[in-house]
Amino acid sequence: MKKKKSIFARFYVALCLVFFYLPILVTIIFSFNSSKSLTRFSGFSLRWYQELLTNTEISKAVYVSVTIAILATVISTALGTITAIGLSRSRKVIRELLMEVNNIPILNPDIVTAIGMMLLFSSIGLVKGYFTMLLAHIAFCTPYVITSVYPKVRNLDPNLANAAMDLGATPFQALWKVIVPMIKDGIFAGALLAFTMSFDDFVISYFVSGNGVKNISIIVYNMTKRINPTINALSALVILVIVVILILAQVWPKLKKSRLNRIPPRMRSFIAGAMVMLVIVALYQWGAVAKGERVLKVYNAGEYMDLSLLEDFQDEYHCTVIYETFESNEMMYTKLSAGESYDILIPSDYMIERLIKEDYLQYLDWDMIQNKGNLLENVLDHSYDPGNRYSCPYFWGTVGILYDKTVVDEEDLKQGWDLLINPKYKGNLYMYDSERDSFMIALKALGYSMNTTDPDEIQAAYEWLVNQRNIMEPIYAGDDVIDNMVSGNKAIAVVYSGDAAYIMSENPNLEYLTPSQGTNIWYDAMVIMRECSEQKLAHEFIDFMLREENAAANTLEVGYTSPVTAAYEEMVEGDYAEISAYIPDDSNPRSEIFRYQDPKVKALYAELWTKIKAEQS
Amino acid sequence: MKHFRHLIKPYLIWSILIIVIPLLLIGLYAFTEEGNAVLTFTFTLENFRKFAESTYLNVIIKSFRLGILATVICLIAGYPLAYIISKQAEDIQSFLILLVTVPSWINMLLRTYAWMNLLSDNGIINNLLGLLGIDPITMMYTDFSVMLGLVCNLMPFMIISIHTSLSKMDHSYIEAANDLGANPVQTFWKVTWVLSLPGVLNGVMLVFLPAISSFVIPKLLGGGQYMLIGNLIESQFISVGNWNFGSAISLILAAAILILMRLVKRIDVMGRQEE
Numbered sequence: 001m002k003k004k005k006s007i008f009a010r011f012y013v014a015l016c017l018v019f020f021y022l023p024i025l026v027t028i029i030f031s032f033n034s035s036k037s038l039t040r041f042s043g044f045s046l047r048w049y050q051e052l053l054t055n056t057e058i059s060k061a062v063y064v065s066v067t068i069a070i071l072a073t074v075i076s077t078a079l080g081t082i083t084a085i086g087l088s089r090s091r092k093v094i095r096e097l098l099m100e101v102n103n104i105p106i107l108n109p110d111i112v113t114a115i116g117m118m119l120l121f122s123s124i125g126l127v128k129g130y131f132t133m134l135l136a137h138i139a140f141c142t143p144y145v146i147t148s149v150y151p152k153v154r155n156l157d158p159n160l161a162n163a164a165m166d167l168g169a170t171p172f173q174a175l176w177k178v179i180v181p182m183i184k185d186g187i188f189a190g191a192l193l194a195f196t197m198s199f200d201d202f203v204i205s206y207f208v209s210g211n212g213v214k215n216i217s218i219i220v221y222n223m224t225k226r227i228n229p230t231i232n233a234l235s236a237l238v239i240l241v242i243v244v245i246l247i248l249a250q251v252w253p254k255l256k257k258s259r260l261n262r263i264p265p266r267m268r269s270f271i272a273g274a275m276v277m278l279v280i281v282a283l284y285q286w287g288a289v290a291k292g293e294r295v296l297k298v299y300n301a302g303e304y305m306d307l308s309l310l311e312d313f314q315d316e317y318h319c320t321v322i323y324e325t326f327e328s329n330e331m332m333y334t335k336l337s338a339g340e341s342y343d344i345l346i347p348s349d350y351m352i353e354r355l356i357k358e359d360y361l362q363y364l365d366w367d368m369i370q371n372k373g374n375l376l377e378n379v380l381d382h383s384y385d386p387g388n389r390y391s392c393p394y395f396w397g398t399v400g401i402l403y404d405k406t407v408v409d410e411e412d413l414k415q416g417w418d419l420l421i422n423p424k425y426k427g428n429l430y431m432y433d434s435e436r437d438s439f440m441i442a443l444k445a446l447g448y449s450m451n452t453t454d455p456d457e458i459q460a461a462y463e464w465l466v467n468q469r470n471i472m473e474p475i476y477a478g479d480d481v482i483d484n485m486v487s488g489n490k491a492i493a494v495v496y497s498g499d500a501a502y503i504m505s506e507n508p509n510l511e512y513l514t515p516s517q518g519t520n521i522w523y524d525a526m527v528i529m530r531e532c533s534e535q536k537l538a539h540e541f542i543d544f545m546l547r548e549e550n551a552a553a554n555t556l557e558v559g560y561t562s563p564v565t566a567a568y569e570e571m572v573e574g575d576y577a578e579i580s581a582y583i584p585d586d587s588n589p590r591s592e593i594f595r596y597q598d599p600k601v602k603a604l605y606a607e608l609w610t611k612i613k614a615e616q617s
Numbered sequence: 618m619k620h621f622r623h624l625i626k627p628y629l630i631w632s633i634l635i636i637v638i639p640l641l642l643i644g645l646y647a648f649t650e651e652g653n654a655v656l657t658f659t660f661t662l663e664n665f666r667k668f669a670e671s672t673y674l675n676v677i678i679k680s681f682r683l684g685i686l687a688t689v690i691c692l693i694a695g696y697p698l699a700y701i702i703s704k705q706a707e708d709i710q711s712f713l714i715l716l717v718t719v720p721s722w723i724n725m726l727l728r729t730y731a732w733m734n735l736l737s738d739n740g741i742i743n744n745l746l747g748l749l750g751i752d753p754i755t756m757m758y759t760d761f762s763v764m765l766g767l768v769c770n771l772m773p774f775m776i777i778s779i780h781t782s783l784s785k786m787d788h789s790y791i792e793a794a795n796d797l798g799a800n801p802v803q804t805f806w807k808v809t810w811v812l813s814l815p816g817v818l819n820g821v822m823l824v825f826l827p828a829i830s831s832f833v834i835p836k837l838l839g840g841g842q843y844m845l846i847g848n849l850i851e852s853q854f855i856s857v858g859n860w861n862f863g864s865a866i867s868l869i870l871a872a873a874i875l876i877l878m879r880l881v882k883r884i885d886v887m888g889r890q891e892e
Contacts, residue, residue: 020773082628083624083628086625108871112850117639120642139636148781199722478837478841480730487737610673
């Protein structure tokens with residue numbers, strides 16, 4: 001009977017562990033993938049490990065993640081433990097009130113905590129960086145410690161500490177020698193939770209940090225466009241390190257029993273000293289920029305630049321570039337609206353129009369940009385910034401339909417956007433989870449302008465989309481569509497031409513269609529913020545990106561279409577010769593560029609989009 | 618016994634500064650009109666009225682249903698594991714607990730991508746099934762995939778929490794119950810379960826709260842049509858840029874949760890009385 005039970009128990013533990021470690025195993029396997037995909041294994045290689053070692057951004061992020069997690073864990077565990085002890089002795093009113101306040105960071109969605117803290121730090125003028133990230137982490141870790149420790153304290157016999165003090169212990173001794181040892185399981189659990197929360201946090205860290213301070217999660221999230229296995233390689237190494245630590249931890253107690261017994265106090269002060277050193281080094285690392293050196297802060301979409309160009313630029317112009325990335329134009333705007341400032345931004349057309357309207361930008365001095373002549377003629381002078389007074393094109397393209405030639409009939413392609421409501425392809429379709437892009441499709445399919453503010457036209461587009469949802473059952477995907485299409489999970493997807501170019505280079509069954517009803521032509525461009533103090537350097541940066549060889553390297557790495565003539569032609573004839581999506585079709589007069597949206601119209605679109613997604617039949 | 622009472626003072630000050638004040642700032646947005654400039658606000662209840670529409674109510678109901686289901690699954694699957702772990706020798710216990718926690722240190726997005734990889738139509742599991750001659754099963758973008766992702770991600774918190782209560786439990790209670798003729802089932806429900814209740818409640822909170830407001834896992838494993846309250850709040854703050862409505866929704870969510878927790882606390886109190 002007993003034996004049977006223990007076999008069952010072992011089996012259950014093993015089953016659970018398999019469940020927890022299955023995704024980890026997959027992560028590790030894909031760290032050895034020879035291609036960029038996270039879903040299709042194409043061969044064994046160590047290239048991502050190589051890349052990891054040469055990528056200074058990631059090694060810095062590891063340093064930030066680890067030090068922040070350790071410091072936040074130590075501080076919040078100490079703070080949380082003494083608070084929990086204090087709570088058990090406090091009056092009921094105070095206790096309940098504080099417990100409720102304490103629950104707020106746990107029960108609020110991360111984004112709310114993040115915005116709240118961002119507002120707080122901005123309003124008291126703290127410079128965002130390592131220190132603000134640490135403060136925020138302590139703030140959201142401590143509640144977990146309190147909720148873990150408090151139940152243990154509550155179960156203690158209150159007379160224990162009294163007895164100790166009656167016997168002559170000071171309150172501190174009673175605390176340290178009597179209470180703490182009794183609740184150490186709770187403290188351990190709390191510390192474990194705190195470390196886990198801190199190490200894996202993205203949202204809060206992203207909004208409260210700045211000045212180039214990034215943790216691992218920030219890097220991973222901003223890679224969503226093209227997550228590459230470098231991060232898997234990093235995870236594999238993290239696992240390796242943890243395994244080593246765990247093995248040591250198993251061996252450690254045995255060693256301790258033999259001779260290390262007397263060392264703890266010294267160890268403790270050693271650990272404390274090491275912590276202090278870590279902070280000092282961390283503050284130094286980001287506080288210190290070589291004297292007299294110029295600094296340029298660049299804010300760009302994730303995975304949207306060949307980073308070796310930044311190093312070349314720094315060497316050539318003897319300056320430091322602080323490079324930060326965002327996941328979407330809106331995320332960038334959220335950070336700017338909290339008062340964060342950069343020198344150069346690389347947003348999209350409609351966002352540039354908004355930034356111009358709201359006075360965030362300054363004029364470009366085109367006389368300082370000698371390589372202006374390198375630009376293609378048709379990428380200049382568009383409605384979002386007539387005469388390019390503020391912006392210099394960076395990449396451009398269209399939105400279209402990516403389809404599987406082996407599944408979709410040639411004949412059906414004539415339908416253009418209406419291919420997306422052809423019942424033949426029911427359940428075989430990815431839409432893009434973005435209200436503007438989806439409404440663009442519906443409006444174009446109906447023959448309206450995609451910048452319409454006419455409520456009837458918007459209503460008609462809404463009905464088109466509801467109808468599509470009902471008959472097609474599409475998946476509204478984000479950037480995960482890239483990997484999904486590479487693996488051929490579905491036959492049709494709405495994608496940006498630059499992503500299509502990359503996907504097609506990985507999956508030869510696919511072809512890109514620019515619908516005849518017209519589509520969205522978009523431009524991402526470099527702009528200089530009003531607060532920029534290094535105007536000369538900022539112009540030099542723009543000029544540098546327009547150099548033919550740099551533009552070629554950039555477009556080759558990213559896969560989006562270059563606005564620089566020589567680079568564009570080189571790709572069209574060379575690396576992207578077979579890939580139609582690389583050449584945006586801007587000849588259709590019905591194609592348009594997104595314009596700035598009035599907040600009221602924007603809110604209407606957002607509301608309708610929520611309805612389309614949430615009211616699934 | 619009033620020593621140590623002053624120990625809460627640092628946290629009292631800290632929590633006012635860094636929890637209450639940001640919350641008040643958020644609250645201010647909830648009651649004001651469109652526009653992110655706080656200084657020019659006008660009072661309104663419009664943001665709350667808007668939430669009363671059926672679309673948004675459905676979203677919050679769906680979120681609660683999902684959160685409760687995820688919590689129940691984590692409890693049912695996690696309790697036995699925590700129980701088994703608590704029966705081991707002490708050093709094995711902490712080893713196993715670490716083993717359960719370590720996966721959470723690998724970035725959540727990466728783990729979610731790994732699940733997508735396993736579950737997708739042409740994914741690893743379907744390929745394996747194909748080798749056995751079984752037709753592919755659609756697992757991605759369903760309730761199943763979202764639940765799997767949530768449970769895998771949150772169950773460690775339940776386990777840690779329950780284990781903390783179970784370990785160091787006073788075994789004389791169990792012996793006493795046995796001596797008094799209770800069968801194992803009775804002993805478990807009347808003694809072990811009751812004694813572990815604080816840990817269970819803590820675990821329920823640690824699973825339920827993140828489950829209800831999560832947005833990354835539903836978005837990736839369920840697709841954009843898997844609209845939950847977390848996604849709604851996130852999109853209001855970021856893609857729509859309507860902080861006012863976003864703040865109002867998060868206040869409503871917080872209030873709903875607080876009420877629910879009051880109820881849970883009742884259960885706790887009743888449990889203690891039984892004890």
